[in-house]
Amino acid sequence: MHIAMSACLALAAIVTPASAQHANLDPRTAVYELRTYYAAPGKLAALNARFREHTLKLFAKHGMRNVAYWNEQPTQEHPDGRIIYVLAYPSRAAREASWKAFVDDPEWRAVAARSEADGKLVAKVDSVFMTMTDYSPKLTLPR
Structure with missing residues (x-):
């Protein structure tokens, strides 16, 4: 959980005026998703x-808002490194609809197939x- 706390603190440090915020996503009511991808052995560079x-x-x-992305440096516990990132959505229902559309997108399926031709890039997702x-x-969300 230490990395989750660090990510939240870094996220809270991104401060600018409310006028710069995206019109249809209020940072105060948005749903944020903190995702951690554990790279498969030797695959962190390809995943990045x-x-x-x-x-x-x-x-x-x-419709997913890319907020911020981090690389955790390899550690003894996670020798292959991790990518930790935050997405934002107007609601949990919007999140579910966005992920379904993303997973079903033929462009994504082609990208995933090409990038995983030599094996899976991700061992685990939290x-x-x-x-x-x-x-x-x-918080000002990236556009």
Whole structure:
């Protein structure tokens, strides 16, 4: 949970005026999803490349707000490293609809198949849903 706390603290540090916020996603009522991808052995670089070159654009295409992404440096407990990121949605129902559309997208399926031609990139995924507290600093979500 230490990394989850660090991610939340880093997220709370992103502060700018409310006028810069996306019109249809209120940071105070949004649902945030903290996702942790445990890279398969030797696959962290390929997983980062897939996010960088394809996944973020496809997330945005399907209404998921990319908030921030981190790499945890390899540790004894997680020698292959992890990608930790936060997405935001207007509601939990919107999250479910966005993920269904993303998973069903032929473009995503092609990207996943190409990137996993030599084996799976992800060994495990953890997901935590969060809502902002009333005392959190104002957050500007990336567009």
